[in-house]
Amino acid sequence: GAVVSQHPSWVICKSGTSVKIECRSLDFQATTMFWYRQFPKQSLMLMATSNEGSKATYEQGVEKDKFLINHASLTLSTLTVTSAHPEDSSFYICSARTGQAAEGYTFGSGTRLTVV
Amino acid sequence: GEDVEQSLFLSVREGDSSVINCTYTDSSSTYLYWYKQEPGAGLQLLTYIFSNMDMKQDQRLTVLLNKKDKHLSLRIADTQTGDSAIYFCAEISFSGGYNKLIFGAGTRLAVHP
Numbered sequence: 685g686a687v688v689s690q691h692p693s694w695v696i697c698k699s700g701t702s703v704k705i706e707c708r709s710l711d712f713q714a715t716t717m718f719w720y721r722q723f724p725k726q727s728l729m730l731m732a733t734s735n736e737g738s739k740a741t742y743e744q745g746v747e748k749d750k751f752l753i754n755h756a757s758l759t760l761s762t763l764t765v766t767s768a769h770p771e772d773s774s775f776y777i778c779s780a781r782t783g784q785a786a787e788g789y790t791f792g793s794g795t796r797l798t799v800v
Numbered sequence: 801g802e803d804v805e806q807s808l809f810l811s812v813r814e815g816d817s818s819v820i821n822c823t824y825t826d827s828s829s830t831y832l833y834w835y836k837q838e839p840g841a842g843l844q845l846l847t848y849i850f851s852n853m854d855m856k857q858d859q860r861l862t863v864l865l866n867k868k869d870k871h872l873s874l875r876i877a878d879t880q881t882g883d884s885a886i887y888f889c890a891e892i893s894f895s896g897g898y899n900k901l902i903f904g905a906g907t908r909l910a911v912h913p
Contacts, residue, residue: 727905777843789845
């Protein structure tokens with residue numbers, strides 16, 4: 685089946701630095717990928733929709749300059765958290781559409797970001 | 801706007817059935833989903849149901865859909881300790897030019913002996 689690989693699975697960084705998270709579709713091409721954020725014991729909140737070869741579409745309230753998304757190829761989307769602060773600490777999960785109608789969303793294993 | 805609601809917590813005894821309920825708002829959702837999330841992990845698709853179906857059974861899982869009331873439920877038969885996890889229902893909502901998955905808050909299922 686379709687597999688989405690997300691890397692790293694966890695990262696600790698200092699305040700003010702930037703962190704890049706990668707999301708790869710391993711055995712299929714993903715024109716569209718989605719980035720979610722999940723706070724402890726809460727649901728997944730969609731941050732943005734990443735489109736290959738074009739600008740990402742951000743959800744309301746998400747700072748596009750802080751969460752930079754790049755989808756340069758059909759198998760890779762990256763999320764860069766710029767100038768990270770402790771409040772950015774969260775669990776970030778990516779998802780990709782496989783193109784198959786009903787089962788069309790495959791999720792990465794998530795990245796736990798801790799900003800100290 | 802789109803909104804998906806679930807009860808937050810459910811505790812059941814091992815071997816009993818679990819029923820997790822969900823209400824959604826987008827009547828145009830073609831599919832509705834149940835995902836499972838174990839601690840520190842991503843989401844695993846458990847099952848889904850097409851919007852023109854009332855019920856779908858898949859081994860221990862039974863999904864019931866009441867489209868009129870926009871109510872979705874997941875029944876897990878013979879619940880095991882390995883079923884302890886957070887269960888999310890999700891609807892597809894078309895906005896901003898894309899079909900997007902909108903999740904409920906998740907129901908934490910605790911299975912005790």
